[in-house]
Amino acid sequence: MKRLIFHSAFVILVLLASCTPEIPVPTQKEKSTDLLVPSDFNWKTTQVIKVTVAGLSLPADFFSTLRIIDPEGNVLYTCNYNLRENLNFNLTVPGSVKELQLTYGKRTLKASIVNGSAGFSFMLN
Amino acid sequence: MKKNILLLLIILGATTGYPQVTNNFESGNRATNVNNCWIFDNTNINASKPIQGKYSCQTGSLSSGVHKLTSPWIQTTGSGKLSFKHKMDLNNGISRLLRVFLLNDANQVVQTLYTYNYPGDKRTVISTSVDLPVAGVFRIQWEFTGTGGSSRGNLDEISIDGVYNSDPTSNDGKGDCAAIITVQDSDQDGVADTDDQFPDDPYKAYEVSFPAAGWASLAFEDLWPETGDYDFNDLVVDFKIITITDARNEIVEIRGSFITRAIGASFHNALGLSLAQVPSASVRKVTNSFPGGLSGNYFNLTEQGVENGQTYATILVYDDAFKVLPHPGTGSGVNTTPGAPYVEPKQVDVNIILKENGEANGNPVPVSSWSDNNLNFFIVVKADQGRGREIHLPDFAPTDLADRTLFGTGKDGSDVGRNHTYRSVNDLPWAINVTTNFAYPVEKGDIVKTHLKFGPWAETAGKSYPDWFKDKSDYRDQGLIYRH
Numbered sequence: 001m002k003r004l005i006f007h008s009a010f011v012i013l014v015l016l017a018s019c020t021p022e023i024p025v026p027t028q029k030e031k032s033t034d035l036l037v038p039s040d041f042n043w044k045t046t047q048v049i050k051v052t053v054a055g056l057s058l059p060a061d062f063f064s065t066l067r068i069i070d071p072e073g074n075v076l077y078t079c080n081y082n083l084r085e086n087l088n089f090n091l092t093v094p095g096s097v098k099e100l101q102l103t104y105g106k107r108t109l110k111a112s113i114v115n116g117s118a119g120f121s122f123m124l125n
Numbered sequence: 126m127k128k129n130i131l132l133l134l135i136i137l138g139a140t141t142g143y144p145q146v147t148n149n150f151e152s153g154n155r156a157t158n159v160n161n162c163w164i165f166d167n168t169n170i171n172a173s174k175p176i177q178g179k180y181s182c183q184t185g186s187l188s189s190g191v192h193k194l195t196s197p198w199i200q201t202t203g204s205g206k207l208s209f210k211h212k213m214d215l216n217n218g219i220s221r222l223l224r225v226f227l228l229n230d231a232n233q234v235v236q237t238l239y240t241y242n243y244p245g246d247k248r249t250v251i252s253t254s255v256d257l258p259v260a261g262v263f264r265i266q267w268e269f270t271g272t273g274g275s276s277r278g279n280l281d282e283i284s285i286d287g288v289y290n291s292d293p294t295s296n297d298g299k300g301d302c303a304a305i306i307t308v309q310d311s312d313q314d315g316v317a318d319t320d321d322q323f324p325d326d327p328y329k330a331y332e333v334s335f336p337a338a339g340w341a342s343l344a345f346e347d348l349w350p351e352t353g354d355y356d357f358n359d360l361v362v363d364f365k366i367i368t369i370t371d372a373r374n375e376i377v378e379i380r381g382s383f384i385t386r387a388i389g390a391s392f393h394n395a396l397g398l399s400l401a402q403v404p405s406a407s408v409r410k411v412t413n414s415f416p417g418g419l420s421g422n423y424f425n426l427t428e429q430g431v432e433n434g435q436t437y438a439t440i441l442v443y444d445d446a447f448k449v450l451p452h453p454g455t456g457s458g459v460n461t462t463p464g465a466p467y468v469e470p471k472q473v474d475v476n477i478i479l480k481e482n483g484e485a486n487g488n489p490v491p492v493s494s495w496s497d498n499n500l501n502f503f504i505v506v507k508a509d510q511g512r513g514r515e516i517h518l519p520d521f522a523p524t525d526l527a528d529r530t531l532f533g534t535g536k537d538g539s540d541v542g543r544n545h546t547y548r549s550v551n552d553l554p555w556a557i558n559v560t561t562n563f564a565y566p567v568e569k570g571d572i573v574k575t576h577l578k579f580g581p582w583a584e585t586a587g588k589s590y591p592d593w594f595k596d597k598s599d600y601r602d603q604g605l606i607y608r609h
Contacts, residue, residue: 026584029573032355037552039545041586043519045560045594048496056160059146059197060289065320065331074337079374079492080316080330083293089493092335094560095591105294106303124160124298 046092049113051077053087053102054121060084069101076100083122091118143205143286146197150180150281162197162291164300168269168280174214176250176281183214184278187221187271194280195228196265197291198304203260205286207238209267211279213247218274221247225255228264230304235259247276262290262304314372323369328483330372335497340365340384342563347390347506349516349547349555350535355573356566358389358461358607360446360504362396363470363562368495371480375489379477383442384470385450387607389461389568395424395508396442397432397515399501399524400477402494405431407479407486408438414474419444423505423512435525437501442473444508449473460609461568467609502558517547519554559594570605577601 029035051068066081068091077091081104093100093113102109102120111118152158155170167190171183184192213221221243227236238255265285269278295303308317312327323329335341340363346352347359367380381398388394400408411430413419419426424441425433432439443449447459449471456465479490501521506514513528523529523546532539538550547555566575573580578590578600593600 026581026589028577029580031571032553032573032580033352033551035551035553035573035580035583037583038586039548039552041552041583043554043557043583044587045558045591046497048498056293057152057157058161058289058293062293063315064294065316070337072338075333076337077492078331078333079370080372087493090496090498092497094336095587105292107294122160122293123156124296 045095047095047097047113047116049091049093049100050117051087051089051091051100052117052119053081054119054123055081055083055085055087056122058084064105066102066104069103070094070097071099071101143202144288146199146285146287146289148182148196148283149178150182151178153180159298159300160293160296162293162296162300162302164193164195166191166193166195168192168194171279174279176210176212176279178281181279181281183280184269186275186277187213187218187269188273188275190270192269192278194267195300196283196285197289197302198262198264199285199287200262200290201257201260201285201287203258205257206254207257207265207283207285208252208254209283210250210252210281211241211267212250213243213276214279215274215276216247218243218247218276219272221271221276221278222269223278224268224270226266226268227257227259228266230262235263238265257286316372328371328480329369329377332367332369333492335366335368335500336560340562342386342559342561342565343502343518343556344559344563344565345394345504345516345556347392347394347504347516347555349506349514350531350533350537352536352549352553354569355553355571356389356461356569356575357557357563357572358387358458358565358568358570359392360385360390360394360396361387361563361565364502366497366500368492370492371483373489374492375480375485376492376495377478377480379479381440381442381475381477383473383475385443385446385473386470387458387460387565388446388450388452389458391458392507393445393447393509395444395505396446397439397503397505397524398442398475399435399437399439399503399522401437401499401501401522403438403479403490403499404487405435405438407488407490408477409481409484409486410478411440412476412478413442415443415449415471417448423508432524432526437524438477439524439526440475440477442475444505457568461565461607463567463607463609502556504556516555518556518558519547520544521546561594563594564596564601564606566605567607570602570607575602575605 068077175181225239318324344357453466456462515527578593
């Protein structure tokens with residue numbers, strides 16, 4: 001009996017583990033007024049990303065041009081940046097963008113967009 | 126004219142009057158020093174028997190090998206000093222030698238600045254000060270060697286008369302960086318010509334376009350607070366916003382370009398843009414390439430070109446869409462009915478100037494606080510009959526001149542108090558903003574039947590088909606897309 005319970009529990013666990021949450025695919029509606037839209041949906045085709053850039057504790061100011069670039073090479077943000085400072089700003093990008101690239105002086109950094117944020121750091125170690 | 130655009134902080138030495146680069150290793154963190162372009166070669170930062178404070182730079186056991194510390198690039202004047210303290214941690218070993226070199230950009234020894242053979246008790250702290258008799262860009266290298274025993278060299282309280290001149294972005298990961306190079310900066314604004322999109326204008330440096338490539342589109346339904354046919358073609362406007370900033374990262378100009386492509390309505394609607402968080406008084410001047418578009422009776426502009434009576438800067442692109450896209454005489458609306466004469470869209474450019482010759486009215490607008498959430502596009506419905514009936518994108522605020530008594534009437538489900546605006550009672554919008562050139566429906570072509578993934582996108586709160594507007598397989602009913 002114990003073995004049966006153990007095996008049953010194991011099978012259930014395996015079945016549960018194999019379930020991945022999926023977004024239910026809504027049925028095609030005949031008209032817009034039939035749509036069931038979550039009240040918190042912002043209707044945006046863009047996403048606002050919180051970008052953080054961690055600088056270095058340098059002994060002197062170091063200015064150069066910082067650019068944030070999307071995977072297609074489009075420049076999304078440009079500023080004159082002092083590497084001694086940390087930088088925070090919001091960036092609007094198309095909703096389908098998953099990764100951002102930062103160029104600054106001779107450095108190129110990449111960051112994935114996770115939970116609406118992308119973080120870059122110049123620290124090497 | 127050339128100028129070193131990499132502005133370097135001058136740390137004035139208290140006694141020498143020279144700028145100095147110092148290191149007392151009290152960060153306790155080798156990585157921090159490596160990031161600053163210090164090179165550790167068989168050396169480290171250690172809290173064992175420091176010379177001063179909690180940490181010193183310490184070599185490995187000097188019984189064999191060469192142990193070095195190399196400074197970042199430093200611009201020297203030819204008359205400064207190098208000072209530091211050094212010792213051995215233990216009094217053992219047959220021989221212990223410290224040599225200090227001045228290195229050039231080929232890593233060649235230009236000059237031996239100092240040599241010390243440790244006699245007697247090697248643990249005695251030696252305070253050293255030597256001349257830096259050569260002007261130029263150099264690195265300082267401390268080199269410890271020895272035979273026998275296990276004692277290690279300690280180094281601390283380094284002070285070099287000169288200006289930090291290393292480029293940390295060229296770091297090889299071990300602290301080896303290139304020296305800063307002098308680059309062309311014609312307008313001397315602090316941004317190199319190679320990066321400066323306005324190299325001859327000291328008051329402008331960069332421009333960024335939204336969208337980053339091509340055009341975005343605004344598409345409106347204009348029956349608010351009632352719902353309409355949801356073909357989102359009552360007014361279709363392509364737009365591009367270019368933000369120009371200066372070397373201080375403050376917004377100088379906002380250049381908007383608008384191409385009205387379709388009017389699927391009979392109302393005479395105005396198009397406006399309110400700049401959220403930018404006070405009206407901050408705008409120094411607005412220019413509009415289509416002055417004939419602002420002749421209506423219901424818009425009152427200041428001398429600067431923003432709308433009177435608004436807290437936030439509000440700009441009218443035109444007061445009647447039919448002025449920029451005239452009705453062709455037949456068909457319903459303009460450019461929405463297949464087969465009806467096509468009217469070539471006309472571009473209207475609006476230039477909003479926030480800084481002139483480096484001067485702003487009030488607080489400048491930093492680009493770091495700017496996003497498309499600041500671009501509050503709207504139409505004024507029946508602008509030939511009144512000013513109050515505004516339609517904005519969902520959750521954007523009405524302007525001060527909007528008729529707020531209309532909220533909550535008809536099918537409107539707005540809750541203005543919690544910024545839940547311009548949504549129907551079942552959360553449908555009256556306006557959408559598409560990040561690319563919108564292929565809008567023909568007259569009466571409901572968007573859910575035209576763009577087949579629009580519905581799933583909306584019902585999943587944007588999780589499915591965030592690219593619903595693209596021309597992908599099974600994404601569209603091509604017969605419902607307007608073409609001419």
